[in-house]
Amino acid sequence: MQSRFFTVVLCAAFLGGMSAPAGLQAEGDKDAGRAKAESCLGCHGIEGYRNAYPSYRVPKVGGQTETYLIAALKAYRSGDRAHPTMRAQGAGLSDEDIEDIAAYLAAADGAE
Ligand code: HEC
Numbered sequence: 365m366q367s368r369f370f371t372v373v374l375c376a377a378f379l380g381g382m383s384a385p386a387g388l389q390a391e392g393d394k395d396a397g398r399a400k401a402e403s404c405l406g407c408h409g410i411e412g413y414r415n416a417y418p419s420y421r422v423p424k425v426g427g428q429t430e431t432y433l434i435a436a437l438k439a440y441r442s443g444d445r446a447h448p449t450m451r452a453q454g455a456g457l458s459d460e461d462i463e464d465i466a467a468y469l470a471a472a473d474g475a476e
């Protein structure tokens with residue numbers, strides 16, 4: 365009986381510990397992100413989301429969820445997402461840069 369009680373307490377402690385970093389991760393700084401995202405908008409802010417040359421589709425990133433944007437940028441940085449253009453973009457970003465940029469883009473609903 366007693367050991368079962370401890371199992372429950374330990375599980376709760378473990379789950380609590382797991383959720384804390386996830387909560388922290390979503391606290392990017394929007395204002396810092398706006399400055400850091402400026403170069404991104406050269407591609408992501410263009411009308412029709414189509415680059416002039418070479419002609420390829422650029423996805424709309426403004427208004428996507430922060431969690432998704434963080435995951436996407438980290439995947440480009442690590443090479444899990446192979447697109448060469450975005451790999452080059454992600455390569456120079458720190459975790460903090462990614463979180464700031466994601467916070468800014470998630471809150472943006474304009475042309476980004
Ligand atoms: C030279 C043009 C260019 C620049 C500059 C650029 N991107 Fe991209 N981005 C693209 C293209 C093209 C894709 C689609 C890649 C693919 O198919 O995986 C993309 C994809 C993305 C995605 C994934 C979107 C989705 O719906 O899955 C995110 C997030 C993103 N870019 C963010 C950024 C950020 C943040 C920056 C600035 C640090 C940036 N991009 C700079 C061209 C660019």
